[in-house]
Amino acid sequence: MVSVSLRNLSKSFGSGANATVAVDDVDLEIEDGEFFALLGPSGCGKTTTMRCIAGFESPTRGEIWIGDRFINDVPPHKRDTGMVFQSYALFPHYDVFQNVAYGLLMRDLYNGRISAFAGLFSKRIARSSPAIREQVHEALDQVGLVGYDKRQVSQLSGGQQQRVALARALVRRPAVLLMDEPLSNLDKNLRIQMRDTIRRIQREVGITTIFVTHDQEEAMGMADRVALMRDGRLEQVDRPTDLYDRPNSSWAARFVGSSNIVDTTVEKADDAGAEVRLGGQRVRVSDCGAAVGDGVRLIMRPEALSVRPRDGAGPDPGNTFDGAVTKVTYLGPNIVYTVDIGAADGAPAAGTEGAGATEAPAAPEAPGATEGAEGTGAAGDTDVLTGTRQLVEVTDTFRGADALLSVGTEVRLSIDPDRIIVAEGGSS
Numbered sequence: 350m351v352s353v354s355l356r357n358l359s360k361s362f363g364s365g366a367n368a369t370v371a372v373d374d375v376d377l378e379i380e381d382g383e384f385f386a387l388l389g390p391s392g393c394g395k396t397t398t399m400r401c402i403a404g405f406e407s408p409t410r411g412e413i414w415i416g417d418r419f420i421n422d423v424p425p426h427k428r429d430t431g432m433v434f435q436s437y438a439l440f441p442h443y444d445v446f447q448n449v450a451y452g453l454l455m456r457d458l459y460n461g462r463i464s465a466f467a468g469l470f471s472k473r474i475a476r477s478s479p480a481i482r483e484q485v486h487e488a489l490d491q492v493g494l495v496g497y498d499k500r501q502v503s504q505l506s507g508g509q510q511q512r513v514a515l516a517r518a519l520v521r522r523p524a525v526l527l528m529d530e531p532l533s534n535l536d537k538n539l540r541i542q543m544r545d546t547i548r549r550i551q552r553e554v555g556i557t558t559i560f561v562t563h564d565q566e567e568a569m570g571m572a573d574r575v576a577l578m579r580d581g582r583l584e585q586v587d588r589p590t591d592l593y594d595r596p597n598s599s600w601a602a603r604f605v606g607s608s609n610i611v612d613t614t615v616e617k618a619d620d621a622g623a624e625v626r627l628g629g630q631r632v633r634v635s636d637c638g639a640a641v642g643d644g645v646r647l648i649m650r651p652e653a654l655s656v657r658p659r660d661g662a663g664p665d666p667g668n669t670f671d672g673a674v675t676k677v678t679y680l681g682p683n684i685v686y687t688v689d690i691g692a693a694d695g696a697p698a699a700g701t702e703g704a705g706a707t708e709a710p711a712a713p714e715a716p717g718a719t720e721g722a723e724g725t726g727a728a729g730d731t732d733v734l735t736g737t738r739q740l741v742e743v744t745d746t747f748r749g750a751d752a753l754l755s756v757g758t759e760v761r762l763s764i765d766p767d768r769i770i771v772a773e774g775g776s777s
């Protein structure tokens with residue numbers, strides 16, 4: 350049993366008026382063998398949470414358990430955790446073998462199996478011990494670095510250094526692997542490649558892993574489950590698909606992917622859902638627990654909407670709007686159209702809490718940037734209400750230059766009622 354439990358974990362730095370609450374009452378159950386990501390913006394408490402688990406910080410309140418061991422008072426080297434740091438923390442003057450063996454030697458020193466005096470000669474001991482040689486070899490094999498033992502660390506690429514750091518953490522066969530932004534020093538291609546490598550090794554070893562990142566793509570692409578943190582608290586803990594499809598809040602929706610977020614009012618409600626006002630028209634929402642007159646915040650992912658030219662648009666499937674394309678963003682396989690759907694009539698959603706809330710510009714020719722569609726998270730969404738005009742983002746598949754809609758094209762927009770998410774305001 351190597352699950353990890355955090356119970357009401359809190360950590361403050363400083364005291365009185367200068368106190369910073371870095372981790373605020375976090376409750377988490379991480380399962381045996383799970384690859385678990387802590388995701389959130391800079392300063393939200395990810396590293397502090399991880400350092401509490403590793404034993405480098407002691408909690409102000411709460412409990413930490415690894416399996417059935419209560420470890421609050423257990424020193425770091427006895428916690429059975431292996432840690433990989435953003436900076437790798439390798440010894441540049443040691444070769445690969447020595448760096449990996451270091452993890453074992455430290456454990457043995459702490460456990461009294463090697464005397465402190467012998468520790469001074471640890472480099473030699475490491476090489477001469479068949480048991481250590483075998484374990485280092487196995488760890489290097491796991492990370493694909495067999496044959497590199499004698500290479501100086503300073504002569505390795507960033508990705509190779511990252512693998513050495515991983516081997517050093519794994520060689521002790523810890524129960525829990527802790528990784529704090531391990532990929533952020535690598536260039537984009539290598540980062541993507543290393544995601545697969547880390548995931549493959551983690552599956553092979555079956556080790557419970559906690560992975561800290563502020564990169565939503567990394568968390569969503571790698572993790573079995575993601576804890577989204579905000580100001581020291583857990584905003585949402587879910588599988589990546591659920592986090593994307595059912596964000597608990599508009600803040601979560603903004604941080605993970607790009608969204609159209611609209612505040613409006615329920616005009617009609619029945620067992621099958623509700624009708625709300627949007628762009629001067631009524632729109633059907635399938636999953637809505639709110640009552641007539643309630644204010645609701647709608648979250649619509651760009652893929653929940655589709656767009657086609659109004660000329661020859663064919664039969665109206667319902668939940669449609671007429672609008673005009675104001676911006677076309679080409680993203681390789683996808684196109685994001687920004688569409689002006691006319692007068693806004695809900696309460697403005699601009700200025701909402703959370704990362705990236707922007708006052709949308711008043712002029713329709715200047716909608717918000719669409720970086721969010723590329724997956725950069727918080728800053729990228731387009732807040733759609735301006736008080737006068739309403740702009741939404743729609744994702745379409747690129748089907749060749751001929752099929753591209755140009756700016757100014759009159760379009761008909763459909764919204765899938767099953768994919769409108771009701772966040773704050775609604776009861777669902």
Ligand SMILES: Nc1ncnc2c1ncn2[C@@H]1O[C@H](COP(=O)(O)OP(=O)(O)OP(=O)(O)O)[C@@H](O)[C@H]1O
Pocket residue numbers: 362363369370371389390391392393394395396397398563
């Ligand atoms: N040793 C410390 N003393 C005082 N404040 C600290 C200390 N360590 C962290 N903090 C504060 O605690 C908060 C959380 O920091 P933490 O390093 O956990 O954030 P993070 O989510 O890892 O951010 P990043 O993505 O930038 O690494 C921040 O406000 C930070 O300034």
Ligand SMILES: [Mg+2]
Pocket residue numbers: 395396397
């Ligand atoms: Mg950090």
